[in-house]
Amino acid sequence: MRIMFKLCAIFFLTIFSMISTKAEDAPSFRNQIQPILARYGCSSGACHGAAAGQGGFKLSLRGYDNEGDFLSVTRSSQGRRVTLEDPARSLILLKATKTVSHKGGEKIKADWPEYKILADWIASGAPGPQESDTRIDHIEISPAHVTLKNGETLPLKVIAFFKDNRQEDVTRWVKYTAGNSAVATVEDTGVVKIVGRGEGTITAWYLSQLSIATISVPYEKPVLTEAFDAFKPKNFIDEEVLKKLVELNIPPSAQCTDGEFIRRAYIDTLGILPSSDEAKNFLSDKSLDKRDRLINTLLQRPEFVDYWTYKWSDLFLVNGNKLPVQPMWSYYQWIRRQVELNTPWDEMVRSLLTVTGSTLENGAGNFFTLHDEPTKLAETVSVAFLGMSINCAKCHNHPMEKWTNDQYFAFANLFSRVRSKNGEVKDERIIYAATEGDIVQPLKGVPQSPAALDALPIALTSTDDRRITLAKWLTAAENPYFSRSITNRLWKNFFGIAVVESVDDLRMTNPASNERLLSAAASFLVKNKFDLKELMREIMKSETYQRSSVALPGNKDDNRFYARYYPKRLMAEAALDAVSQVTAVPTDFRMDKRNANQGIGEAYPMGYRAMQIPDSNTVSYFLSSFGRPERVQTCECERTNEPSMAQALHLANGDTLNKKLAEKENRISKLLAEGKTDEQLIDEAYILCVSRFPTEIEKNSFIKLLSESKTPVEKRIVLEDVFWGLMSSREFMFNH
Secondary structure, three states: OHHHHHHHHHHHHHHHHHHHHHHHHOOOHHHHHHHHHHHOOOOOOOOOOOOOOEOOEOOOHHHOOHHHHHHHHHOHHHHOOOOOOOHHHOHHHHHHOOOOOOOOOOOOOOOOHHHHHHHHHHHOOOOOOOOOOOOEEEEEEEOOEEEOOOOOEEEOEEEEEEOOOOEEEOHHHOEEEEOOOOOEEEOOOOEEEEOOOEEEEEEEEEOOEEEEEEEEEOOOOOOOHHHHHHOOOOOHHHHHHHHHHHHHOOOOOOEOOHHHHHHHHHHHHHOOOOOHHHHHHHHHOOOOOHHHHHHHHHOOOHHHHHHHHHHHHHHHOOOOOOOOHHHHHHHHHHHHHHHHOOOOHHHHHHHHHOOOEEOOOOHHHHHHHHOOOHHHHHHHHHHHHHOOOOHHHHOOOOOOOOOOHHHHHHHHHHHOOEEEEEOOOOOOEEEEEOOOOOOEEOOOOEEOOOOOOOOOOOOOOOOOOHHHHHHHHHOOOOOHHHHHHHHHHHHHHHHOOOOOOOOOOOOOOOOOOOHHHHHHHHHHHHHOOOOHHHHHHHHHHOOOOOEOOOOOOOOOOOOOOOOOOOOEEOOHHHHHHHHHHHHOOOOOOEOOHHHHOOOOOOEOOOOOOHHHOOOOOOOOHHHHHOOOOOOOOOOHHHOOOOOOHHHHHHHHHOHHHHHHHHOOOOHHHHHHHOOOOHHHHHHHHHHHHHOOOOOHHHHHHHHHHHHOOOOHHHHHHHHHHHHHHHHOOHHHHEEO
């Protein structure tokens, strides 16, 4: 019996040794099997990578969990998916080749390399992921930038670079997606086909690594040399824009008129219209530097503080629904003070993220009152200050970005020790940093060492305020995400279309329309120590910003390369303030939504503009219907400029415009009382509403109507109609 036992032991040890030897040369589960499962959609969200899997078989999304996926493939369902003694009978191969029924259809064929890799892996004992496995460093797609013609095709090539200095051609196992399918499409094999003109991108995904190829397809039309020659670059913005336009053969529009420029600059910088006198003086000024002088003046106006305080209050979620009145005001006043002082953006963000103490004495503390959970803080900070959403990485590796599940929880753990307690007075909270406490990484069951997304981790035992380390990394000049994010937000404000759309989506798979432009603008901001006014000044001084919104035949299809200025509807608050400004009838704003309809809510002082209100918790049908954000989440998507029937009906029949026009002591009454001629009345209406004088046709048609009025009452009604027609027009409601 003892001899028999020894013989059996020797037999099993020999078999184990043989399998181990085979396993050394076996395909790597981490580096070869997972890419195959991802490439053919097995681990996609539409298949077994879904939250609940499919048909009782569940994989992690795109293979982010190697250990879990290995167990699922080899151990779940009693290990029926692999047959070590006869690999060809393995269910994973029979299903993939549709030898047996498979709802996902045929994925591979028996004579393909993928089949051999899977079979060899199973024949080698189906070894799992090993700590000794080499890790991927990055991938490179080539060509990275190419110019093609419509109808052409091009095969791409992708090389994977591993940390052991090994390189491998992985073109066949890469997952490809087209960023602009109206320009270029891509086959599963990596062959690009050009189907339109403009610029598109192809994203290559392999083992959670991404690489982007840019495809340029110039418009095939006669080159308008006179249009390019007339575009005289004033600064780096113009130089980079012009390079892109020449590359794509898109001619730039002419320079905008003075009336268009003054109105555009006022709205984009102050959120108001120029007054009648301001517009007239600017139009009559013949000096060559008047636009630059106007820009410098606007940046020093008190309305600049109102406008940008309101913009940052959107970003920082100043909301009376979520904060008591006094903390809300304290938060707003803190933001306002930073704008008044022109605090550099990096300094402002550092102060916000490292704040301690009373939320009444230091309003920045209310940022942490609003976000009282580490993962919420991590997600808000990444969107607000990096322009990227890491939410997807909370459950799995980000499917469209490089951020992993581990990085998400490492980032969130930076906020796990932020605490608050009641203060000595009503509604006061005290923000402080504790010296212990971590959040657990659910997949591992232990805390993840805290770390900013691309930074080295902090020791779990350190008692220092982790937010200080985060703030230093976040606002560092060498951190490209931070400078690019705020640069992109400012660009969106002035042009309506950001260099990266949307401003909350600066992921790698959503590249900039002009990478050189964004990089140069971000570098300019860093060089000027994050002084936002300096970048604003540079933007407005550029010929790019001062282009006409009137399209040429050659650039009418352009909506992302800045060949012209893109008209954009006034934001809700600016539109309401414009109506109040033109009619000289202020809007009555009330603080409490619940009681405002009954007229018993506490009112703001009469004369407050919508842009001066600190709180989104203010009743206004106009603001709500025209897309004012609720300030519930940090996302540009909260504000909408989409047109709707409700907006059209409100302009035509609603109380806002009609009541202000009918008000006895309004602008119309004043103009009539001044005894102006009919021609002067029409001139004044146009200057007030659209910052230009009427054309002869416009003027004559309205003068005819006024001259036919038999009584002062009839004349007033006609003049009300003139103002109504202008203020309900596209020219008034849009910045152009």
